[in-house]
Amino acid sequence: MTKRNDYISWDDYFMGLALLSSKRSKDPSSQVGACIVDSRSNRILSVGYNGLPRFCSDDEYPWTREGDSMETKYFYVVHAELNAILNCRGANLEESRLYTTLFPCNECAKAIIQSGMKQIVYLSDKYSDTDIVKASKRMLTSAGVEFYRFETDIDCLNLNFK
Numbered sequence: 001m002t003k004r005n006d007y008i009s010w011d012d013y014f015m016g017l018a019l020l021s022s023k024r025s026k027d028p029s030s031q032v033g034a035c036i037v038d039s040r041s042n043r044i045l046s047v048g049y050n051g052l053p054r055f056c057s058d059d060e061y062p063w064t065r066e067g068d069s070m071e072t073k074y075f076y077v078v079h080a081e082l083n084a085i086l087n088c089r090g091a092n093l094e095e096s097r098l099y100t101t102l103f104p105c106n107e108c109a110k111a112i113i114q115s116g117m118k119q120i121v122y123l124s125d126k127y128s129d130t131d132i133v134k135a136s137k138r139m140l141t142s143a144g145v146e147f148y149r150f151e152t153d154i155d156c157l158n159l160n161f162k
């Protein structure tokens with residue numbers, strides 16, 4: 001028997017974990033997932049998805065996008081990237097790499113920079129025209145955090161439980 005050759009790459013594996021994490025999101029319009037990796041050892045440090053803080057019920061808080069600010073999700077949802085950082089529970093994130101299914105906002109960019117991460121690999125940049133993402137890119141560039149779009153040769157990964 002010879003070695004399998006159709007195994008997935010490290011990048012596919014980590015972005016796959018970010019995508020799988022996004023499936024836990026309750027947000028009806030955008031499900032975002034993130035995975036933080038030690039780039040030297042390829043060890044997974046943390047994962048996260050966009051959701052409400054602990055003890056804030058998914059059923060009681062709003063999921064709408066528009067209307068009275070107090071009744072939209074934006075005041076309450078913790079972004080996937082920040083959740084991944086907070087889920088690290090004190091692990092050292094210096095020199096680590098973030099895989100995220102959506103380009104980080106300005107607030108997450110601040111946390112990414114302050115935690116010492118050095119690279120971001122993202123899948124979608126659907127809000128690239130917004131000031132939030134422009135401000136994010138400005139800070140990441142000033143801080144020397146590299147960011148590049150995810151590239152792969154495969155279209156999908158199948159998980160079959162049966």
Ligand SMILES: Nc1ccn([C@H]2C[C@H](O)[C@@H](COP(=O)(O)O)O2)c(=O)n1
Pocket residue numbers: 027029030031032049050051065073077078079080081102103104105108
């Ligand atoms: N980089 C990002 C950007 C946004 N999110 C979260 C915040 C919301 O739950 C959702 C965006 O909702 P939309 O305005 O597209 O309806 O995604 C995040 O986790 N990370």
Ligand SMILES: [Zn+2]
Pocket residue numbers: 079080081082104105106107108109
């Ligand atoms: Zn964010």
